[in-house]
Amino acid sequence: MSQRRQFGRVRKLPSGRYQARYRGPDGLDRPAPTTFRTKREADDWLAGVQSELGRGDWRDPDAAKVPFESYASAWVKERPLAPRTAELYASLLRLHLMPTFGRKAVADITPAAVRTWRRERLDAGTGPSTVAKAYALLRTVMGTAVADELIRRNPCQIRNGGTVTTPERPTAAIPEAFAIAEAIQPRYRALVLLAAFCGLRWGELVALRRQDVDAD
Template identity: 45%
Template sequence: MDSGRWIDPKAGKETLRVYAERWVETRLVGGRPLAPRTAELYRAQLKNHILPALGSTPLRQLEASAVRAWYGKLSGPSGPGQVTAAKCYRLLRAICTTAVDDNLIARNPCSIRGAGQERPSERPMFTLAQVQALVDAVEDRWRALILLAAWTGLRLGELSALRREHLDLETGIVNVRSAVVDVIGQKRSYGPPKSAAGRRTVAIPPHIIGDLEHHLAVYAQSGPQGLVFVGPKGGPIRRNNFSSRVWAPAAEAAGLPAGSHLHDLRGWGATIAARHGATTKELMHRLGHASPAAALRYQRAEQDRDAALAAAMSAALGQPNHTEST
């Protein structure tokens, strides 16, 4: 007790289910409660992947062996996949870390090295021709949205919250100041971007300014506070409706790889920016990321690009490439 290592044997009696729900309700990040979408995601991970196996276990009885068995099944062939398993493991580890801080358990039972690291499969990388085909495939109402998503890297939530006052087409910039927050069972709301880095000003490539001017004149809501992108009936964009009614048929018509998402345009835009000399810091700003790792995930290494780099290295030494020597 004098050393501060003593744990009250009466502590930790409540189950993981009870403690985890309280943890989600009271969790603070940067001094603020969890964002509604984040809390919804955590509750879904708990309900679907963590609590069915471990929820009835009292905290003080949650052993490392039980966590290993749970994670092994979750990350195995019958589980939801490695990325989901890593996300759920990180959530459980964070909950147990707080339990240690609360002196409810003596040590964190989540001790599997590397279990929280995601190893996502490579997302599809579009060609310029495919992006142009996608732009041509959507209705005129959605043309500017696709162009802005591709060439500025804005997220759908940021595009959905974009208002006229956020666009300055004379100087060619878009000010990202808010994002749509859609939570199941709750009324739509508008809040700040995902992080402080998400509040940013992004330069718009000049070649799409004309499309944006046309869009504002024909489709956007009126007034400075008017939403830039709305549906045919004048209502705000709904993610699921947009994905099924706009994106899916256009992606198929454009010949995009199966499973492509609007979010993949962020990766395309980041790669194009990198090819034209954007530094990691510049990519972080453009995409609204606080860490270099997050921004670099969106850069893709394609085989044709890699071959061009190899040829350029040979050229720098004055050596002929394979084609010239044969």
């Protein structure tokens, strides 16, 4: 039985739960996304919607039902990315984000779901750097969804979740550099010594030829 009220409608279902409905600014009759245990809960939900309408903060609940796979794929295509960046994003989406979020609606991706995804990727042995890059991409895509007014808040709330920490690479001591030069194939010995003591970049090293080296 429907119960009339100033904004929206609440009715009790045969199951004993309550359903809330309201007419949106677009003229469509819209139900709450879930039913409620009590009439008070349904009334409170409608009051929240009415407040959003009054503030001009209402969002079309159907707009955010777009699957993450479709939204993220469009997001990548719309951006002028360098080839290597586009390749990286495609790999991160395919291998790390789509298996979990691909079929989910953008609106259904919650902070808890993001935290669980990140923990599972790390526990599965995915490198922390790769997980951080995938998380940063997810956060950026969902940030655009906020700007597009599909969702109100970015679900990526993990502090420093997108920070890539690379441990400092150890530097060979002088005796170790000579030991490497002695152990390597003779044809590469000069390469090792020049790299260790002359400060040349890799491109400069591999461009050198025998005639470029003055043994005297």
